[in-house]
Amino acid sequence: MLFPPDFLTRLEYLSIMSKRVFRGQLLAQRRTRQTGAGIEFADHREYSPGEDLRYLDWNIYARHGDLLIRRFQEEQDLHLWLLLDCSNSMNLADGRKFELARQLAAALAWIALADLDRISVLACAAGVVEQFPLTRGRERILPLMQFLERLTASRPQTSLLESVRQFLHRRPRPGLAVILSDLFDTAGFEAGLDQLRFSGFDLHVIQLHHPLDADPAILGDAELVDMETGTILQTTITEQMLIEYRRLFSQHQEAVRSYCARYNLGCTQSSTQVQFDSLVMAMMKQSATS
Amino acid sequence: MTFLVPTALALAAFALPITVLYILKLRMRQVPVSSDLFWQQIFQARPPRSFWNRFRHPLSWLAQLLILLTIVAAAGDPRWLSDSPPHSLVLIIDVSASMQATEAGGQRLTLATNQAHRIINGLPPGSQAAVIAADHRAEVVCGMTDHIPDLLRAVSGIQPSAAPGSPELAIRAAAELLGQTPAGEIILLTDRCFDSPGLTDNPRLTILSIATPRSNIGITNCQSLRNPDDPLAAELLIAVTNSSPHIAEATLELRISGTLSSVLRLKLSPNESTTRSFPRVGPSGGIWQAELKNIRFSADSDASALPQDDTASATDALTIDNSAVAILPDAPRQRVLLVSPGSLFVQKVLEADPLTELTVLQQPPPDNAWPQDHTVVLHETIPRQLPGGPVIVLDPRNDCDAWNIRGTRENPLPAQSVETHPITRNFRLDDVLIPAASELEFTQQPRILAAAEDGLPLCCLLQRPQGQVVVIPLHLTQSDLAFRTVFPILMSNTLRWLAGHSDPTASALQAGQQTAVPLPLTAPATSIPNSLLRSPAGKLTRIPLVPDTAAPLSATALTGPLREAGLWLIEPNGSNAPPNADSTSAVPIAVNVASSMETDLRPRLSARMSPESPPKAVPAAGRPPWFWLCLATVLLLASEWFLYQRRWIT
Numbered sequence: 001m002l003f004p005p006d007f008l009t010r011l012e013y014l015s016i017m018s019k020r021v022f023r024g025q026l027l028a029q030r031r032t033r034q035t036g037a038g039i040e041f042a043d044h045r046e047y048s049p050g051e052d053l054r055y056l057d058w059n060i061y062a063r064h065g066d067l068l069i070r071r072f073q074e075e076q077d078l079h080l081w082l083l084l085d086c087s088n089s090m091n092l093a094d095g096r097k098f099e100l101a102r103q104l105a106a107a108l109a110w111i112a113l114a115d116l117d118r119i120s121v122l123a124c125a126a127g128v129v130e131q132f133p134l135t136r137g138r139e140r141i142l143p144l145m146q147f148l149e150r151l152t153a154s155r156p157q158t159s160l161l162e163s164v165r166q167f168l169h170r171r172p173r174p175g176l177a178v179i180l181s182d183l184f185d186t187a188g189f190e191a192g193l194d195q196l197r198f199s200g201f202d203l204h205v206i207q208l209h210h211p212l213d214a215d216p217a218i219l220g221d222a223e224l225v226d227m228e229t230g231t232i233l234q235t236t237i238t239e240q241m242l243i244e245y246r247r248l249f250s251q252h253q254e255a256v257r258s259y260c261a262r263y264n265l266g267c268t269q270s271s272t273q274v275q276f277d278s279l280v281m282a283m284m285k286q287s288a289t290s
Numbered sequence: 291m292t293f294l295v296p297t298a299l300a301l302a303a304f305a306l307p308i309t310v311l312y313i314l315k316l317r318m319r320q321v322p323v324s325s326d327l328f329w330q331q332i333f334q335a336r337p338p339r340s341f342w343n344r345f346r347h348p349l350s351w352l353a354q355l356l357i358l359l360t361i362v363a364a365a366g367d368p369r370w371l372s373d374s375p376p377h378s379l380v381l382i383i384d385v386s387a388s389m390q391a392t393e394a395g396g397q398r399l400t401l402a403t404n405q406a407h408r409i410i411n412g413l414p415p416g417s418q419a420a421v422i423a424a425d426h427r428a429e430v431v432c433g434m435t436d437h438i439p440d441l442l443r444a445v446s447g448i449q450p451s452a453a454p455g456s457p458e459l460a461i462r463a464a465a466e467l468l469g470q471t472p473a474g475e476i477i478l479l480t481d482r483c484f485d486s487p488g489l490t491d492n493p494r495l496t497i498l499s500i501a502t503p504r505s506n507i508g509i510t511n512c513q514s515l516r517n518p519d520d521p522l523a524a525e526l527l528i529a530v531t532n533s534s535p536h537i538a539e540a541t542l543e544l545r546i547s548g549t550l551s552s553v554l555r556l557k558l559s560p561n562e563s564t565t566r567s568f569p570r571v572g573p574s575g576g577i578w579q580a581e582l583k584n585i586r587f588s589a590d591s592d593a594s595a596l597p598q599d600d601t602a603s604a605t606d607a608l609t610i611d612n613s614a615v616a617i618l619p620d621a622p623r624q625r626v627l628l629v630s631p632g633s634l635f636v637q638k639v640l641e642a643d644p645l646t647e648l649t650v651l652q653q654p655p656p657d658n659a660w661p662q663d664h665t666v667v668l669h670e671t672i673p674r675q676l677p678g679g680p681v682i683v684l685d686p687r688n689d690c691d692a693w694n695i696r697g698t699r700e701n702p703l704p705a706q707s708v709e710t711h712p713i714t715r716n717f718r719l720d721d722v723l724i725p726a727a728s729e730l731e732f733t734q735q736p737r738i739l740a741a742a743e744d745g746l747p748l749c750c751l752l753q754r755p756q757g758q759v760v761v762i763p764l765h766l767t768q769s770d771l772a773f774r775t776v777f778p779i780l781m782s783n784t785l786r787w788l789a790g791h792s793d794p795t796a797s798a799l800q801a802g803q804q805t806a807v808p809l810p811l812t813a814p815a816t817s818i819p820n821s822l823l824r825s826p827a828g829k830l831t832r833i834p835l836v837p838d839t840a841a842p843l844s845a846t847a848l849t850g851p852l853r854e855a856g857l858w859l860i861e862p863n864g865s866n867a868p869p870n871a872d873s874t875s876a877v878p879i880a881v882n883v884a885s886s887m888e889t890d891l892r893p894r895l896s897a898r899m900s901p902e903s904p905p906k907a908v909p910a911a912g913r914p915p916w917f918w919l920c921l922a923t924v925l926l927l928a929s930e931w932f933l934y935q936r937r938w939i940t
Contacts, residue, residue: 089324089325090324092322092323092324093322097324158325182324182325184324184325184327186325186327209324210324212323212324213323213324216321216323218321221318221319222318222319222320222321223318223319223320223321224321224323224326224329225320225321225322225323226323226325226326227322227323227324227325228324228325229326231326232320233326233329233333234318235329235333241332244332245328245329245332248328248331248332249328252327252328
């Protein structure tokens with residue numbers, strides 16, 4: 001079952017924990033750099049005729065005779081964009097990879113909704129295939145979970161770049177973009193992330209892999225069926241080929257980590273053997289200490 | 291090479307399906323992967339297999355075909371081609387005691403059986419062979435057959451014997467097995483430790499020797515005996531022989547029923563034999579065990595003249611003749627009731643027997659109240675009805691239920707006696723003056739142990755259900771029998787026999803002998819069909835019992851040949867529990883090697899073929915072809931497994 005009966009209870013616990021750990025540093029209550037109608041004082045500027053006299057600093061005018069307007073930091077709610085990989089590769093073996101990705105999406109969405117942020121979920125494969133529209137309020141968690149339950153990982157191919165392009169064509173307001181994917185993109189994952197980064201999004205990459213992705217444990221004659229393209233490779237797998245495979249896989253993981261470190265992006269890599277709440281807690285602790 | 295089962299070669303047809311399956315191969319297993327991203331990178335350097343690349347490793351296919359080929363060839367039972375035509379062969383394997391001696395390469399019998407295996411495996415196709423195990427008897431362990439596995443099994447199953455060797459009987463049996471076969475051959479695998487000079491004259495016989503001269507010291511005789519004149523006195527006789535060109539030293543330990551009785555240090559010159567006797571006094575018997583220990587050979591002044599053996603390496607090569615056992619039966623006290631009007635000589639003879647507790651009556655007891663556990667000796671006065679139990683009748687003067695007196699015979703001349711019977715052993719009446727003897731008419735036919743010239747019984751045995759009766763109808767008062775030495779011997783023999791302790795010859799047997807053992811039973815013999823015999827090694831065998839018609843509670847067990855040296859035990863009463871030496875009812879039989887011929891481990895008979903030159907039947911490969919084929923199959927399987935794993939791909 002994707003969302004077991006105690007799922008919401010565990011989400012509530014995560015929400016409380018997130019407040020305790022981040023104290024408003026991660027998702028919610030982020031302040032924009034724009035000044036405007038706010039409560040917290042930011043600075044002063046010269047008065048221009050026609051401006052609202054309510055913001056004139058009368059104390060300074062009384063002391064120095066200067067007409068200065070008080071500026072306040074404008075508070076804006078955060079926009080959280082969850083880009084969920086729905087390609088076939090997420091459905092390997094028992095489908096645990098896609099299940100964990102959806103659970104993580106639901107958990108992060110709940111934490112954001114609880115902080116009055118806006119969230120949106122985009123199901124991606126070769127492009128954006130489906131979207132849960134931008135929404136806010138805790139009561140929207142149930143429709144979101146229904147949306148996630150409906151999703152299937154049956155799309156033929158992963159193209160992060162094309163998905164990001166289609167996402168950006170919708171002119172989303174910049175915010176935090178969380179990528180939930182295995183990042184098995186034959187064109188490479190960097191171009192897609194670059195596009196998001198250049199568009200002013202904060203990025204957090206959650207890369208999931210099945211244990212069979214890391215170690216296929218195949219020996220002898222076999223037909224390797226690519227789950228995304230359906231390509232069949234008839235081969236005889238030797239121990240040495242397996243060693244080479246493991247090396248390439250580790251290299252790929254390291255490339256993702258290096259990319260995220262280079263651009264100061266959040267990065268979480270995990271096997272599907274962990275529970276989603278443990279993984280969220282680990283993410284929160286990692287963000288709190290970074 | 292030829293094949294004994296050529297039809298098995300049809301199995302080679304399996305090569306076709308193997309090839310077809312190898313080419314077509316069953317559908318490969320499909321393994322879904324998230325992405326072939328990494329596999330593609332691997333295959334950029336190493337292309338994946340294609341349909342035509344299925345023969346990329348033809349070695350694997352060839353290995354499979356070779357495996358099939360070797361299995362098919364082995365199933366065909368191939369044989370090495372030989373120049374010699376099929377012929378008939380009888381293998382005689384000497385299993386006598388000396389074959390248990392150790393050579394540099396192992397036990398002689400093991401060397402012989404190994405040699406026999408090689409000969410059998412190298413037989414030309416179509417040959418027939420038989421196997422005979424020979425000591426002083428011959429046992430055909432496998433009759434004429436061309437089935438090699440049976441012959442090999444028979445050779446492997448041959449057991450050593452402690453009996454002396456004498457292969458003449460086996461050679462006669464081999465000749466009968468061969469019959470008139472012109473190509474027949476007899477091969478005797480032996481250590482040549484026997485004296486049969488006529489053997490070498492047999493043109494069909496080839497003697498293969500597997501022995502070299504070895505030093506040995508052993509017990510060549512071990513017997514115990516009670517003194518017939520003094521049943522309380524006993525002696526153990528032990529003969530020890532040094533069959534080596536060296537001086538032999540050894541410790542002879544003697545145990546009686548497990549208790550150390552005597553230790554004697556022996557030093558024997560080359561080829562010297564010594565005989566020692568150990569006395570013992572007392573009514574109790576037991577099992578005497580003699581053992582040679584701490585055997586050491588040292589150089590003799592003449593040893594340098596004997597080039598065949600080296601003193602430094604001389605050891606006692608045969609161990610089974612280092613120990614011997616003998617049985618000394620108990621001499622229990624015997625209650626005797628003498629009923630006599632008065633004969634001092636008879637009374638004194640009975641009193642002189644140390645095992646006798648004598649009671650004397652002048653008249654039979656009133657109302658025929660005879661004591662149950664007594665041997666009754668009746669002199670002259672005979673009751674109308676003889677008492678039950680064992681009875682000795684001397685000089686009967688009146689009738690009874692067993693006989694009627696027909697008269698008196700004057701001066702009967704003693705003519706014959708049964709010397710083999712325990713009563714009349716060491717008993718001769720030739721010089722005894724017999725003026726008169728009663729002529730008895732028996733109601734049942736007696737067994738005559740001594741008789742006069744005209745057939746008049748002078749000593750006879752009546753077998754009754756109530757007990758045995760020994761009748762001596764001589765007129766003692768007129769004869770000088772009572773003054774002669776033979777009279778106490780006769781009375782002692784008769785009393786021992788009636789008590790059931792009369793057989794002094796059973797102290798020890800030579801291995802390989804058969805024996806008939808009288809057994810006391812607790813139930814009638816008809817209800818006990820057989821007894822349990824345990825060999826010294828612990829092997830149990832059921833042996834039949836022959837009931838004694840005269841005595842319902844006794845029977846005879848026929849055992850043998852007893853080929854194992856040591857103490858054999860018979861449980862007489864049909865119990866399923868194996869007998870042991872502590873059992874009171876178990877009857878022991880002592881069996882020893884006791885043969886100076888077997889103790890001497892130096893070959894005496896000339897061999898026709900030296901052990902170094904293999905017989906013509908043995909192939910160069912030393913093993914049958916199927917062995918090598920199976921070995922090749924195993925190697926090919928290992929290769930195919932290696933190829934299957936493809937670990938060699940770099």
